[in-house]
Amino acid sequence: TPLNHFPTQECTAREVTFTPTRGTEVYLRFRAEPGIAQGVNYFVYLDDVSALQEFTSGPIYTQPVVEVYPNPVTDFLNLSYSGVLSDIMVFDRQGQQVPRQDIIVNGNSLDMSGLAFGEYTLKLKIDDKVESIEITKK
Template identity: 35%
Template sequence: MQVPSDIEVQINLGETSVIVNYEVTTDCADTQLVMVSGIASGETFPIGMTTIAYNAVDQEGNVVGSASFKVNVKDSYCTPRFAAIVEPITKVEFGSIQDNTTSYVTASENEYFLEQSTDVIKGETYTITVAGNINGIAETSQFVVFFDFDQDGIFNPDTEGYYIGSITGSTGVDGQTVSNQITIPTDILTGPTRMRVMKTYRLVPENPCSLTYAYGQSEDYTINVVENLGTNDIANQSIKVYPNPVKDVVNLQTSKEVNTIAIYNLAGQKIISKEVNIINPSLNVSSLPKGVYILKVETNEGSISHKIIKE
């Protein structure tokens, strides 16, 4: 059985996955190749490392050979390293993001949950709560969160980094957490924005790109920044989006004339944009792959964003 060497693919800013093609072959006509784990050739691979494993099975069902290789889809954002041991982040709560992950030290150094998103309003304050496996009863880990508010593919520690706090001696699943308040700036871009939570041993992880951290982990999520229209403006611009989930056409029931409708993926890439200038517009999304998207509605009074699911 022949498998390719490890494959590395670099994606562009705004992309969260890529189609990867590979070939696995055998010289034995009476054996069948069976994928044991991983993703099939020609399918979509997420950011990060995926291990592809195949067995060669004879006509009696016996495994007569096995082989594996790795596909590394490299993020357009920098990737920090934790070279000694992964000490995982086990909880991230921010807005509607409520994520609980493994406490095992065999977890990946860098985990990507970009399909998990929450709306945040400019100028509003939100609580972020985290937990993690400290891997020692007397040891301490520090937590920081970064936001790419200017959507340039770079986390600026000085203007886009926020200290959350520290935890000592936690298993990551014993209920210990630390929280802090994050006020969303008013002078930032709207739309999907990358968020990175980082945990490191003892030292505060001020550098979101460091290759020299020993113990810790990073987890990436998505926030959707929306304008602060004020209570009256939001009430006046009440918008109903239906059906959601949607297969073909998404409809908007509005009280104001809509100027434009746009669809973004969770990486912030604009997929569809349509000028409508009517009340109660609709948009054909049948060409979109299945997944979660952000629908942004622009009116004369501002913009409103909604999360939609494409079936």
């Protein structure tokens, strides 16, 4: 507390409670505007700022953002997703990205017949979020 400063009745106390959308980052900004009286100092006190993450007592069931089938795949891997698909990447077990010409995108399916047998990671960018799915090529 600054010297010789005592809160007056003109001081404003505000309580703000909000629930952000799950999975989003939250930034808090505190802003103070200059007062109207010349030569008067205005102070902002922040007290009891807290963040609480609540847990539910029961299971939360969410619908998957993306589904792929069949898995294991032999030739064509079908994609079912909600949202805007903006990128598709396939990585082998060594973490190397499979060249695009080795997978052909045809609507909602991937032609994976040109890939060698083995395990792969499929990464789909949907609505600016990356979904990773392990797939097996037979």
